[in-house]
Amino acid sequence: MATTIDNSNAVVQATKKRHLGIPEAIFVEDVESFMKKPGNETADAVLRKLDEQYQKYKYMELNLGQKKLRLKSQIPQIKQTLEILLHMQKKKGTPEPLNTHFLLAENVYCKASVPPTDKVCLWLGANVMLEYDIDEAQALLEKNLSTASRNLESLEEDLDFLRDQFTTTEVNMARVYNWDVKRRSKDNLLKLSDKS
Template identity: 65%
Template structure:
């Protein structure tokens, strides 16, 4: 308090509260990113499993029978002939055709990147939570210090 040259507990509490708001904002953004990654990773794994299955059946002559989702709870049957090409959704309404091997490599790279990103987000969230807890303790200490200071001033004035 004295190091800042500012004895006003209200000013210090205001600065701490601003910092607390920033931490809460960062925590919200990290939680949003974590939720997105937790839904993205299973989708990538599913796509990778499908590409691996198609690769294993590439030399077969029998078509692969499957069902695919047309819309909510509406499926269609399909027979997929053996192929060495697949199309992947990249996002933003973009789909590209890849060879099965290139698709496998791309999906493995994306899965690894998403997993690393999820690990980093969880570490960042842990750090933010620690910082928030420390900040909240400091806010309580400053508030209690100010209460004691005011009580001491009130006692000395009435003496």
């Protein structure tokens, strides 16, 4: 029995570490006892808190979605650059130049003849370009590709976790709202029976 508890705690801790920064929405199983807790004076106040939590999840979803789009555009660029490096490595031992077209502006290309070389320049970002040996550049790009792929996979997991939190929060809001409707109808029935 103790090992089961330890395993479940390990799973919960792993989940919290994996989705660091995204608070977990706790499912409200017993609305009656939940509403009796301090700070839950009225259903309107609880619904406002739940809506605020829901809006935070929406904001997190927007940020994660933007990161996902950046990674999805970055990965093909890294793959394309790796392909070019591999082609340059093949041409490195030959005396003939590499004839190619490169993009100057959108839909504007220029012919180029690149002599065999063992050096390349890579844009690192923030207007920074560094010269690398082809092998070093390949190693760097392969590392960047694996990191970007891992980050994309982690982002997908975070987005799935976030969708679960949306669902839990929406269900909690509906349960609190329905509880309040029932409570009000009971109060109205009691008032009517007191009048008669």
